[in-house]
Amino acid sequence: MIRTVLGDISSDMIGPILLHEHLLFDIVPPGTPGDRQADIRAEDRWQVDYRANECAANAVQTDVAIAAAELAHYAADGGSLLVDQSIFGLARDPEGQARASRQSGVHVVAAAGTYVEAYVPEDLRTLSAEALADRFTAEVTDGMDGTDIRAGLIGEMGCSWPMTAFERRALEAAADAQTRTGASISVHPGRHDTACAQVLDILEANGADLCHVVLCHMDRTHPDGTGIRPLVERGAVVEWDFFGVESSHYWMTDEVELPTDLGRLRLIRDLAGQGFGDQIAISHDICTKTRLRHWGGHGYGHILRNVATLMQRLEFPPALVSALLRDTPLRLLNMKENPQ
Numbered sequence: 001m002i003r004t005v006l007g008d009i010s011s012d013m014i015g016p017i018l019l020h021e022h023l024l025f026d027i028v029p030p031g032t033p034g035d036r037q038a039d040i041r042a043e044d045r046w047q048v049d050y051r052a053n054e055c056a057a058n059a060v061q062t063d064v065a066i067a068a069a070e071l072a073h074y075a076a077d078g079g080s081l082l083v084d085q086s087i088f089g090l091a092r093d094p095e096g097q098a099r100a101s102r103q104s105g106v107h108v109v110a111a112a113g114t115y116v117e118a119y120v121p122e123d124l125r126t127l128s129a130e131a132l133a134d135r136f137t138a139e140v141t142d143g144m145d146g147t148d149i150r151a152g153l154i155g156e157m158g159c160s161w162p163m164t165a166f167e168r169r170a171l172e173a174a175a176d177a178q179t180r181t182g183a184s185i186s187v188h189p190g191r192h193d194t195a196c197a198q199v200l201d202i203l204e205a206n207g208a209d210l211c212h213v214v215l216c217h218m219d220r221t222h223p224d225g226t227g228i229r230p231l232v233e234r235g236a237v238v239e240w241d242f243f244g245v246e247s248s249h250y251w252m253t254d255e256v257e258l259p260t261d262l263g264r265l266r267l268i269r270d271l272a273g274q275g276f277g278d279q280i281a282i283s284h285d286i287c288t289k290t291r292l293r294h295w296g297g298h299g300y301g302h303i304l305r306n307v308a309t310l311m312q313r314l315e316f317p318p319a320l321v322s323a324l325l326r327d328t329p330l331r332l333l334n335m336k337e338n339p340q
Contacts, residue, residue, distance in 0.1 A: 077301030161190025
């Protein structure tokens with residue numbers, strides 16, 4: 001059973017899945033100057049994309065009609081379901097997600113939880129782990145943000161480096177909520193090579209099932225693959241979710257050299273060859289306008305339209321392709337009503 005914004009559906013109804021995207025979002029860092037409503041002109045589009053975090057308008061997309069059109073493009077490329085990990089703090093819009101899903105025919109899964117502390121209002125930052133767990137659980141079982149639209153995933157739970165006390169409590173709460181609901185947890189780790197291990201330590205100590213935990217952003221946290229094997233040996237799923245980003249400049253820091261799509265696939269092929277093929281997830285993590293088709297970007301269909309061909313070039317076994325495009329995200333999204 002998959003919990004979508006239009007209700008629970010059988011997993012038999014699902015084809016290719018994108019596990020980590022943003023459909024309707026405002027990810028502008030608090031306090032960032034600039035006009036959020038400014039137009040992105042065609043002649044500026046490449047430069048805005050190259051330095052993605054410097055343009056406030058690029059990090060906001062709340063137009064439901066555009067979201068529906070982007071989903072329709074994804075469907076035309078063969079896509080079936082998209083997970084919008086725009087959790088609380090990133091302008092989560094359950095009703096907008098539902099309208100875009102209904103208009104496009106693409107299944108959409110929404111997410112419970114909270115992003116990094118800087119994006120969370122003060123009244124939530126002071127909540128206890130127990131209160132946060134109650135909140136996250138209700139978002140899965142009852143509805144989000146005053147609606148009856150329920151989340152089907154917890155996260156991407158936001159973590160900074162170093163992790164704040166609030167973010168630690170939120171992770172503890174996510175583990176509790178997972179135990180209560182059966183939902184998987186997705187985590188945005190801090191930008192440090194020990195951040196993922198710290199996340200797993202906290203989740204495991206609070207009873208989380210690490211086989212249903214996804215560690216996002218391997219592309220920037222472990223760009224050359226070093227340090228990933230110990231994470232999968234603990235049972236976690238590791239996610240390369242910058243597909244479509246092939247740039248010499250990583251907009252968050254000059255200290256990281258991101259892999260290309262072929263580089264990502266080579267790392268994935270090597271890890272799968274070590275026996276961890278069913279613990280790998282892939283996605284685009286689109287969170288800027290310039291990566292969407294409406295603004296000349298690759299859109300949500302890039303993996304199906306282009307990366308699948310690269311998998312063939314690298315002679316990926318069919319079972320691995322199936323795991324990456326459907327089987328592993330489907331396993332993570334499958335839920336039971338009362339796991340306890």
